[in-house]
Amino acid sequence: MYALEVKNLTKTFDKLVAVDNASFEVPEGSIFGLIGRNGAGKTTTIRMMMGIYLPDNGEVVLRGVKVGQEFKNEVGYLPEERGLYKKMKVLDTLLYFAELKGKSGREVHKRAEEYLKRFELYDRRLSKVEDLSKGNQQKLQFISTVLHEPEFIILDEPYSGLDPINTNLLREIIIEMKQKGKVIIFSTHLMDFAEKMCDHIVMIDHGKIILKGALKEIKSKYSQKNVSLTYDGDISFLKSNPIVDSIADYGNTTGVKLKEANQAQQLLRMLLDKNVTVKKFDANDISLQEIFIELAGHEENGTSGKEVRNV
Amino acid sequence: MFNYRVLAVIKRELREKLFSKAFIILTLMIPGLIFVFGGVQALLYSTESKGLKFDLVVENSGLIGDFQSEFSQKDFVTKKHYVFNYMSMTREDFKTYLQNTRQQIVDEKLTGIIFIPSSALKDKKIEYYAKTPQNISLSRELERPINKIFLNNFFKSKSLSAEDLDFARSGVDFTGFKVTKDEKIAQEGYGNLVLAYALSILLYMSLLMIGQMAMQSVIEEKGSKIVEVILSSVSARELMTGKILGSAITGVAQMAVWLGTILAVSSSALIALPPEITLNIKPELVLYVLLNFFIGLVLFVGLFSMMGAIFDNAQDAASGNMPIMMLIIIPFFIAISMMENPNKPYIEIASLFPFASIIVMPARLALIEVPIWQQALAVIINLLTIYALFPLAGKIYRIGILRTGKKPKWSEVIKWLKYKY
Known part of the structure; x- marks a missing residue:
């Protein structure tokens, strides 16, 4: 059973197609990541899900019913x-x-005070918002997002502009909400955050869905050809090797993509033969970043220039 | 369209605007000024110069009796504003007398000396000696009775009937009568003119204030990005409805305070306004003005909100909303021009015209009798304008509030209307 189904959403601004026939499903109780680079169409998708934008085409279905005000309330x-x-x-x-x-009423009032106490804002409850520090304003914003005990929590680039303390705080809230069985949907361009938090993802690029599903399945599907490598030495010989498709340097680790799934052992032998010190060799791991680059990376510099501003 | 979300928005708007300290102070300041104005008027009227002493010197002693009998009936003598000491002497003696009394005049023990030479019976030239001889109220008050004495003397020798004399003596009396549907024709002072002025100015001020506040608050919501959070709970239409109603209620409350004060001042005995400027303000008029203002405000605040949504900051908005400002300023000047002659043909049109009727109709009502159907029509026309314009204004608002970046051109704004949002 899906909590939310997004069906064939399309949105065009002037001549720019911001979201192009996007369909995905958000399972009950999941932490769902909407992943893509800046301007890929994440915010536009979310705004259509919220009913802030009317889609040109398509619909969003909440547990079998087209979304409306009830969804907004939840x-x-x-x-x-x-x-x-x-x-x-x-x-x-x-x-x-x-x-x-x-x-409204006493119950909400009480809950608001509890949250304020928990986030160390209770003493400031009668202060004006402008007198609060930026970090405290963010805390206030988190509280206002969850105070009404929503069934769904939608966070658009939640970590942008947060200090480390509030980043942790937000993560805590998300985990807590998940434990309460709420559905959490968030969009991010930060792959490693998504990788740590999400159980389901959808990847969007230039308004199109390029990948979707449970994170585990996606990773196992893509990991077979990928090796995550930590080493000392010179591996430049791999570049021209017939079994290697591409090499990506991520700083601490290097991702090697093989042409065939069964060539991992062959690669390891080759490295040892060439006296490369292998510190870590993970043939069953691939980062979301790598998957993303594999799927959308060929135009990573955004040469197409078709970025969607927040319109 | 009207639900708890709209209600919540209205409540917040009222808290933000109607119950803000600055707004309350500003609103109360105006009735304060009205009270002060009324009080000063009454004060000036009641404390006109009292007991000023004059010598009235007549060269022709036969005239003393005429002056005494004529002046004694006048208000300025019976109310003891002026006290006259009548005497008779030749011009030669008067010169000496003037020398002797010089010190008294300088010390203001004696306000002045009026000298009426015999020649005045022919050329009506009299002389006034005082420390401050340019006294308009004195000459205005004395001119008529003195002229009457000269006329009497001049025509005494001619064989004219008393009837002819009366006619010659009388000046032209221009009395204004207000003709209404009622049987009785009431004599009218300047009160209605003052009321029309007051209504025009108060409506204009409040309209500008409320409109600007509404626009500011939309710009603030847009600028601080809070609008997206709000839109996750309410629809743009609900938000706009709530904001417009909140502003309109605020404006009507302000106007009610102001007009209520005028009503109280003009009908209370506490501050006695002089009869010629007593305001002829009736509760029905106040109620109509408030209703008309409410509908007009809804229309204007809708447009101001739209403007706030188009622009990102107050500067851009200030230049961008000139067309709307014109819709307020032009009617205001039409209303002011009406004071000269309320029967100009364009005034009738302006008082029914959408946007203009919010100021022109009340001012017109204060001055002349306006048929009920026209009063109703003005409101209906504004309602129809709202019905026609709000879908467009709402769409521009909806698109504008989520748009950031450079200031849009008008052509782009027109294009928004075609978007499916």
């Missing part, structure tokens, strides 16, 4: 560019956002 949304009313007081801000979701 979502906590943290957009990439976050904002609060500067002149509003901290507690008032939280209560207002909850009220817009149809939650």
Whole structure:
């Protein structure tokens, strides 16, 4: 059973196709990653899922029913560019956002205070938002995203602009929400974060879905041809070797992509023969980054120039 | 369209605007000024110069009796504003007398001496000696009675009937009468003119203030990116509806405070305004003005919100919303021009015209009788304008608030209307 189904979403701005016939499914209870570089169409997709944009085509289905206001009420949304009313007081801000979701009264008030206490903002509850530090404003924004106890949490590039403390805090919230059985959808261009957090992903590039599914399955499918290597020595001879398709240097590790899946042992033997000190040889591992580059990397410098601004 | 989300937005708007300290102070300042204005007027009226002493010197002693009897009936004598000491002497004696009293005049023990030479009976030239001889209120008040005495004397020798004399004596009295549907025709002072001015200025001020505030708040929401968070809970239409209604309620509340104060001042005995500027303001008029203002505000705030959504910052918006400012400024000047003659043909049109009717109709109502159907029509026309324009304004708002980057051209804004958002 899928919690959300995105069916054939298309959105065009002027002549630019921002999202092109995108379809994917978000399973119940999953942490779902929407992955792609900046301008790939992630925000536009999310905005269409939220009903902020009307799609040119396609629809979003929530547990069998087309999304509408009920979905909005069940979502906590943290957009990439976050904002609060500067002149509003901290507690008032939280209560207002909850009220817009149809939650008001003593219970929400109590929960708001609990969250404020937990995030060490309780003493500031009567301060104006503009008097808070940027980090505290971010905390306030997190609280407002989850205060109404949404079934779905949608985070657009959640880690952009966060300091390390708040990054951890947000991760904590996400894990906690997952444990409560909520569906978490987030978009990011940071592959390693996605890799650590998500169990399902969809990869989007130039508005098109280029990959989707459970992270484990995707990785096992792609890992067979890939070797993750840590070494000392010179491996430049591999570049012209007939069994090697490509080599990618990621700093600490090097990814070697083979032409055939069964050539890993052959590669290891070759390295030893050439006196390369092999510190780590993982023939069953591939990073999301590598998969992404394999699928979309040929135009990594964005030469096409068809980036979608936040419109 | 009207639900708890819209209600929440309205509540926030009211808290932000209506209950903000700056707005309350500004709103209360105006009635304060009205009170002060009314108070000063009443004060000036009640404390006109009292007990000023004059010598009235007549060369022709036969005239003293005429002056005494004529002046004694006048307000300025009965109310003891002026006290006259009547005497008679020749010009030669008067010169000596003037020398002797010089010190009294300089010390202001004596305000002045009016000298009426015998020649005045022919050429009506009299002399006034004082420390400050340019006294307009004195000459205005004395001119008529003195002229009457000269006229009487001049025509005494001619064989004219008393009727002829009365006619010759009287000046032209230009009294204004307001003709209404009612049977009785009421004599009218400047009160209605003052009221029309006051309405025009107050409506204009409030409209500008509320409009600008609405635009600012949209720009702020757009600029601080909060709008995307809000839109994850409410639709753009709900947000815009809530903001417009919040602003319109704020404006009507402000106007109610102002008009309520005028109503209270003009009908209370506390501050007695002089009869010629008593404001003829009725509760029905206030209610109509508030209704008309509410509908007009909805229309204008809708446009101001649209402008706020198009632009990213206050500077761009200030230059961009000139067309809307014109829709406020031109009606204001039409309303002011009406004071000269409320029956100009364009005024009737302007008072029904969408946008303009918000200021022109109330001012016109204060001055002349306007048929009920026209009053209703003005509101209906504004409602129809809202019905026609809001789908477009709403679409521009919806697209504009999520758009960032460089200032859009008008041609681009027109293009937005074709987008499917």
